[in-house]
Amino acid sequence: MPSEVQVLKAHVSVNVRNVERSVAFYTKMLGIEPSKVRTGYAKFDVQNPPLNLALNEVPQLAGAGALSHLGLQVASTEDVLAMRQRWAEAGLVTRDEMQTDCCYATQDKTWVRDPDGNQWEAFVVLKDNLPEVERAGACATTSAAGCACASASA
Known part of the structure; x- marks a missing residue:
């Protein structure tokens, strides 16, 4: 990454079957509330470590995915x-x-x-x-x- 680029934080977007259920899990795991919740979407703005974690609802998601x-x-x-x-x-x-x-x-x-x-x-x-x-x-x-x-x- 070029040294003149200031990266603020990493971003991870995870497909989930049910946003509400996943928000409950990630709230416990991260110890913070989501910074944004919309229909089929939630975002956690984690400060330590700097991370933008997005959850995208895909109800038909099969298996655990390729991750x-x-x-x-x-x-x-x-x-x-x-x-x-x-x-x-x-x-x-x-x-x-x-x-x-x-x-x-x-x-x-x-x-x-x-x-x-x-x-x-x-x-x-x-x-x-x-x-x-x-x-x-x-x-x-x-x-x-x-x-x-x-x-x-x-």
Whole structure:
């Protein structure tokens, strides 16, 4: 990206089957209310990290879509655990992967799944750029399903 371009925040637009149900989930997950709600549409203007998250209602949406997963990279394992605690206290089901090799890095992470099956992770990179010789592929697990980098279907 050219250095003279000032990017304000990333934008992610997610297709959902039911906006109201998804707004309830994302309000819990993000800990904020949406900044805009219209028929078939909602937007969350997240400040930390800077993110414009849009939800677009597509009632006929089939399956979990082609999206692998979404994530929030945090600074420490303590931050991962704090996210897990906040999500659990909000009534969301979490799943942990600690000291896991994924995407050629060792990471600690926790996961939640939205009402349409989209998975979000909060993760910290503990050791980056693991060489290919140390592992059989992008993930150290025996099946691709064991690593969200290859498949977020766990």
